[in-house]
Amino acid sequence: MSMEYATGAFSSIKLQDYVDFSIKAGFPKEVSKQFLGLKVTTTLEPVKGKSKTWNIAIECREMPQLGFEDIFEDGVEVERDVVYLGGKTKMLYTMVGDNTFKVKCQNDILGTLFIEEVFTPEGVYAKLTHPGSSSTLNEFLFREGKPKDMSCTQGLYARIKDQEDVDFAIKAGFPEEVAKTFLGVKIITGVEEVGGHPIRRRYTIESPDMPQLNFEGTYEENIEHDLDMAYFGGKTKALIQSTGSNRFVARYKNNTIGTLVMDEVYAPNGVFVKVIHKDSGATLDEIWKRI
Structure with missing residues (x-):
């Protein structure tokens, strides 16, 4: 499977739909409200010399305590301390198609959360699914550094x-x-x-x-x-x-x-x-x- 687009930095700014989803998924309301307006950037880089292995980092300049960085291997479940997801979390990254990951996250706050990520030249189309609350959220993470058409703004x-x-x-x-x-x-x-x-x-x-x-x-x-x-x-x-x-x-x-x-x-x-x-x-x- 080709993962040629799954490299780079990708960002989204969290809006009300993300806050609402977080509350349904189990985050306390006052914690979820803190996400509103935050820019969160995820960076993926393949690890040299290792097949199907990525270094993944999460960064939020306004709330640096959400920051996270670690190495993940396709199909290998690991437990990591991910503040962004509520603390100690079991995570499983699986390649399911060209430029596509499915991520399974499990912890005491969220229960189980699935994230499907489709990488393109423009950015990432992500679908978040929380089975416990039957909630879903579609997000787009834009690729940092790619020129944007702003012809309509002026x-x-x-x-x-x-x-x-x-x-x-x-x-x-x-x-x-x-x-x-x-x-x-x-x-x-x-x-x-x-x-x-x-x-x-x-x-x-x-x-x-x-x-x-x-x-x-x-x-x-x-x-x-x-x-x-x-x-x-x-x-x-x-x-x-x-x-x-x-x-x-x-x-x-x-x-x-x-x-x-x-x-x-x-x-x-x-x-x-x-x-x-x-x-x-x-x-x-x-x-x-x-x-």
Whole structure:
């Protein structure tokens, strides 16, 4: 069997579906919520001189205690201390087809978890199955270093805030009297690539109805920035990362809102955004129209 694509670094940013799956699989709710917005990178390298053997490492810069590295041989079950999976875990990697692994994980927290991984030039398509709860999760891990098409990201996008936005803002920590002022307010956001390496982008917020929300700043991916953003309640730590072509996950954190995660998918006609408030679990689906 060929495993030519099963080499390299592959990343995903954990969103609400991963949190929900973790809870169903047996992780405590408060532990599962900590995964929201985290970027986790898995690196595979074949071990020289050994057939069907890989060095596998897990890394999470924001929660380094989740880090793990060890050697696995096809068809050989081993027990390892994997914090990412809840502690002492029996693990069995099996090659089941070209560029395809099936992984069996067993421990006291999860019971049994199966992961099927299909490696491609673009990344990894993974299906997680937890038989104990009859839960499944499909994930895509993008290949690090592979160029992504970001042709749809640049431009201006507008949305008029409605009652759902007001209700979400209250759940996210804004005082009710402040949240109510958003109703009917037009917000325009802009993304402009300004070059450099790593790529830098200029991000703007403009409101003809509430100019005090206006903002302009420049950021680099994968670097946390300290920004003054009235739109989010004041001084804010912002981290923006691309998760695939025309897609970003942004995380904003401050004393007003706690932690907010935004999954942004850009298309020719606009941006589809899922907003998740980490602290309350509240979610909001938005469409920002391209103007």
